[in-house]
Amino acid sequence: xxxxxxxxxxxxxxxxxxxxxxxxxxxxxxxxxxxxxxxxxxxxxxxxxxxxxxxxxxxxxxxxxxxxxxxxxxxxxxxxxxxxxxxxxxxxxxxxxxxxxxxxxxxxxxxxxxxxxxxxxxxxxxxxxxxxxxxxxxxxxxxxxxxxxxxxxxxxxxxxxxxxxxxxxxxxxxxxxxxxxxxxxxxxxxxxxxxxxxxxxxxxxxxxxxxxxxxxxxxxxxxxxxxxxxxxxxxxxxxxxxxxxxxx
Amino acid sequence: xxxxxxxxxxxxxxxxxxxxxxxxxxxxxxxxxxxxxxxxxxxxxxxxxxxxxxxxxxxxxxxxxxxxxxxxxxxxxxxxxxxxxxxxxxxxxxxxxxxxxxxxxxxxxxxxxxxxxxxxxxxxxxxxxxxxxxxxxxxxxxxxxxxxxxxxxxxxxxxxxxxxxxxxxxxxxxxxxxxxxxxxxxxxxxxxxxxxxxxxxxxxxxxxxxxxxxxxxxxxxxxxxxxxxxxxxxxxxxxxxxxxxxxxxxxxxxxxxxxxxxxxxxxxxxxxxxxxxxxxxxxxxxxxxxxxxxxxxxxxxxxxxxxxxxxxxxxxxxxx
Numbered sequence: 161x162x163x164x165x166x167x168x169x170x171x172x173x174x175x176x177x178x179x180x181x182x183x184x185x186x187x188x189x190x191x192x193x194x195x196x197x198x199x200x201x202x203x204x205x206x207x208x209x210x211x212x213x214x215x216x217x218x219x220x221x222x223x224x225x226x227x228x229x230x231x232x233x234x235x236x237x238x239x240x241x242x243x244x245x246x247x248x249x250x251x252x253x254x255x256x257x258x259x260x261x262x263x264x265x266x267x268x269x270x271x272x273x274x275x276x277x278x279x280x281x282x283x284x285x286x287x288x289x290x291x292x293x294x295x296x297x298x299x300x301x302x303x304x305x306x307x308x309x310x311x312x313x314x315x316x317x318x319x320x321x322x323x324x325x326x327x328x329x330x331x332x333x334x335x336x337x338x339x340x341x342x343x344x345x346x347x348x349x350x351x352x353x354x355x356x357x358x359x360x361x362x363x364x365x366x367x368x369x370x371x372x373x374x375x376x377x378x379x380x381x382x383x384x385x386x387x388x389x390x391x392x393x394x395x396x397x398x399x400x401x402x403x404x405x406x407x408x
Numbered sequence: 409x410x411x412x413x414x415x416x417x418x419x420x421x422x423x424x425x426x427x428x429x430x431x432x433x434x435x436x437x438x439x440x441x442x443x444x445x446x447x448x449x450x451x452x453x454x455x456x457x458x459x460x461x462x463x464x465x466x467x468x469x470x471x472x473x474x475x476x477x478x479x480x481x482x483x484x485x486x487x488x489x490x491x492x493x494x495x496x497x498x499x500x501x502x503x504x505x506x507x508x509x510x511x512x513x514x515x516x517x518x519x520x521x522x523x524x525x526x527x528x529x530x531x532x533x534x535x536x537x538x539x540x541x542x543x544x545x546x547x548x549x550x551x552x553x554x555x556x557x558x559x560x561x562x563x564x565x566x567x568x569x570x571x572x573x574x575x576x577x578x579x580x581x582x583x584x585x586x587x588x589x590x591x592x593x594x595x596x597x598x599x600x601x602x603x604x605x606x607x608x609x610x611x612x613x614x615x616x617x618x619x620x621x622x623x624x625x626x627x628x629x630x631x632x633x634x635x636x637x638x639x640x641x642x643x644x645x646x647x648x649x650x651x652x653x654x655x656x657x658x659x660x661x662x663x664x665x666x667x668x669x670x671x672x673x674x675x676x677x678x679x680x681x682x683x684x685x686x687x688x689x690x691x692x693x694x695x696x697x698x699x700x701x702x703x704x705x706x707x708x709x710x711x712x713x714x715x716x717x718x719x720x721x722x723x724x725x726x727x728x
Contacts, residue, residue, distance in 0.1 A: 248500070253497035257514040
């Protein structure tokens with residue numbers, strides 16, 4: 161089981177890095193976030209800046225922005241997960257091999273999540289460079305990192321599911337973007353609803369649970385929220401691919 | 409002497425929505441047997457093959473491969489299957505070696521046997537010189553060979569090939585046929601093709617499927633027995649006479665012209681018509697330059713079983 165998941169994840173990563181897409185995405189994300197990092201840092205260096213700490217302003221601020229950038233970039237990374245296997249016909253190779261669909265889906269998920277971890281590592285080098293000159297609140301950074309990681313894991317599983325629905329990468333990308341964006345801003349959509357509903361909408365927002373983690377509040381319900389979202393969409397993907405053999 | 413049954417297909421049916429792809433298909437394949445799968449486009453060949461490999465699920469019926477039910481014990485059954493779909497399942501951005509390495513691991517070959525398996529498979533398919541090339545840069549024939557290589561890499565006891573020789577040049581086709589004959593000695597092979605001569609050269613048994621039903625399941629040598637007495641010939645004449653004068657010869661049942669100088673003559677196999685035609689061609693100076701068997705019996709059977717049905721159905725449709 162583990163071997164097969166590792167095999168598929170490794171192949172996914174290898175093929176990601178064979179295409180220029182992964183490198184370009186890494187470079188662009190790094191560049192954009194570096195700009196924000198610089199802006200946040202120079203804002204903090206202003207004499208008139210508010211009294212809150214360096215970690216709060218610069219590091220958490222950067223991770224906050226990272227979440228938004230990921231939202232834009234993630235659909236491009238997840239769009240080809242299953243769609244391309246279908247287009248190339250390699251899905252038949254995978255399904256006629258002695259591996260289960262669960263292993264296949266988990267392998268894909270693990271592969272793309274490892275890529276996100278790598279991306280996160282590259283981004284985190286920037287705040288880490290601050291440690292040369294000053295002290296950072298490592299607890300808050302850790303909590304923020306977990307937050308971003310969970311957020312990306314949710315992005316990955318939603319993208320994986322949507323890519324299992326179609327055989328066109330473009331459709332997968334735009335739909336994933338739509339769904340992620342909706343889940344991001346759903347708390348705004350709820351502001352006009354009745355008080356009870358507004359709370360429900362706000363609770364469903366991917367953004368809300370992540371902001372509290374960024375401020376260093378480690379609430380287990382927030383963590384659970386992302387884990388449940390990820391598991392839910394992974395299970396949906398497995399069901400979807402399984403049903404395809406019967407109804408496809 | 410009956411050898412072990414490696415593939416057993418029982419009363420298989422499969423529907424795409426309302427449309428039925430195959431209905432009540434049953435057959436067995438023994439070890440060491442090469443089964444040729446024939447049928448017009450859309451007859452259900454690919455569907456059947458995909459169900460055997462577990463890529464599609466059947467609505468009814470069961471498939472067992474090497475004694476394991478594909479639905480109940482997919483992991484065990486799939487270990488014994490090598491499958492080449494119609495479109496070879498290749499990752500264009502990998503090299504041949506990387507791809508075969510991945511395919512071998514997917515099929516559950518462990519580290520110790522890996523290099524050996526890849527090399528053997530490459531050698532068998534003539535891929536030794538392209539190992540480090542990207543698949544997307546290979547020609548269609550080479551891609552097809554890589555597809556075959558991944559299907560045999562784990563020496564499965566059951567090999568299923570959907571149109572394996574499409575896109576290959578004649579020399580490659582001959583090499584692949586040799587390979588299949590070699591593999592066919594101790595594996596079971598199912599192959600589908602449009603090329604009738606391929607079945608005749610290669611297969612032990614032929615299975616014709618039309619509109620989702622099996623219409624013929626017969627060992628090839630039985631089919632060939634019927635061809636000792638041909639019932640049609642093709643002749644080429646430089647100065648062909650009027651068709652009516654040919655009809656006058658004893659034993660000729662019907663004549664049709666294929667092109668300007670080639671005719672197809674259907675005749676009663678009991679008569680000496682061929683002698684008569686040749687004599688007449690010489691004496692009347694028709695300029696005979698070609699005399700062939702008309703349809704091979706397989707082709708004739710195929711046309712009768714698949715085309716006849718359509719015409720009959722059309723007639724029924726018209727009547728309704």
